[in-house]
Amino acid sequence: MSDFFHMGGYAAYIWSVMGVALFFMLLEPFLLVLKRRSILQEIKRNKRLEERRARDKGKT
Amino acid sequence: MKINWFKYAAPMNFYSLAGKMIPFFWIAAVVFTAIGLYIGFFKTPDAIDNGMKQYYRIIFVHVAASWMAMWLYGVMVFWALIGVIFNTRISYMLASATSITGTLMTIIALIxxxxxxxxxxxxxxxxxxxxxTFLILLFVYIGYIALQSAIEDTRRSDKASALLALVGLAIVPVIYYAVNCPDPNQCASLHQESSLKRIEPNILTAMLVTTLGFWMYSFATILMRTKNIILQRERKTNWVANLPEVIAGGKK
Structure with a gap:
């Protein structure tokens, strides 16, 4: 097993390439999910504001 | 079965279709990439004929990312072109969503x-x-993204960046010929010639399957980003206000 990770002395190069790819390919979907949450939150906030405004208008 | 393609040009329909497709693309991405890398690491020789040692295993990621970087540019231009011809908003959104994943693939390829x-x-x-030429491809991608975010009006920024994408298409054949140079003596190229035909079958399989995994990954993230763009651009419409994810948890 350690032979496998050693990669004939090229471990640093091979595993850093795999690491870079993994890092970016996890980062991208993670940021996309964060972005989606913030957009949805903003939409909800605006919706609530509008509903409140409509209700206040009804009172007066 | 007849599919009405124009139905999905409406952002509302596309949004729900994309939502259904994303999980499948994620599963396919993980499965194909895992199989590709498994073959690449366990079913291939430790050294290949032309003197390359184990480090050649870098190519499984490098080639997949480089191919994706170029193909996604083609995908981006395709959607930009459809947008210019049919003036469909969803095509521009797809083009813009593709540009970010393309940039990411270019960065992975370069590193x-x-x-x-x-x-x-x-x-x-x-x-x-x-x-x-690959560095120039990165700059073209960045140029597209920068131009798109520089213009406030979405209609104008969509059109302007679509034109930039079309002009930038000129770099793709240059990259292709830089690596598949007809006469190496005239190209003075350090980069290995692309030699798909002379390659060990298992190495080729590993490369192709990993690339397929990267394709699926790209589809998944592009669709996720397109959904985000749709939400952002359509946030004032009724259908967005009535989405389950907007109604759910909408406490007072």
Whole structure:
């Protein structure tokens, strides 16, 4: 097993390439999910504001 | 079965279709990439004929990312072109969503290429035609993204960046010929010639399957981003206000 990770002395190069790819390919979907949450939150906030405004208008 | 394609040009319909497709693309991405890398690491020889040692395993990621970087540029231009011709908003959104994943793939290709260069040629970077043209591809992607975010009006920014994408298409054949140079003596290229035909079958399989995994990954993230763009651009419409994810948890 350690032979496998050693990669004939090229471990640093091979595993850093795999690491870079993994890092970016996890980062991208993670940021996309964060972005989606913030957009949805903003939409909800605006919706609530509008509903409140409509209700206040009804009172007066 | 007849599918009405124009139905899905409406952002509302596309949004729900994309939502259904994303999980399948994620599963396919993980499965194909895992199989590809498994073959690449366990079913291939430790050294290949032309003197390359284990470090050649970098290519599984490097080639997949480089191919994706170029193909996604084609995908982006395709959607930009459809947008210009049919004036469908969803095509522009897809083009814009593709540009970010394309940029990411270009960055992975450049970094893995630099590490490859260090082991194979003894240098991180060289102004070799292939490397230089790939760097230009990165700048074209960045230019597209920058132009899109620089113009406030979405209609105008969509059109302007679509034109930039079309002009930038000129770099793709240059990259292709930089690595598949007809006469190596005239190209003075450090980068290995692309040699799909002479390659070991298992190495080729590993490369192709990993690339398929990267394709699925790209579809998944592009669709996720397109959904985000749709939400952002359509946030004032009724259908967005009535989406379950907007109604759910909408406490007072």
């Amino acid at each position: 893995s290429g630099a590490i490859w260069g260090k082991t194979s040629w003894g240098t991180w970077w060289d102004w070799d035609p292939k490397l230089t």
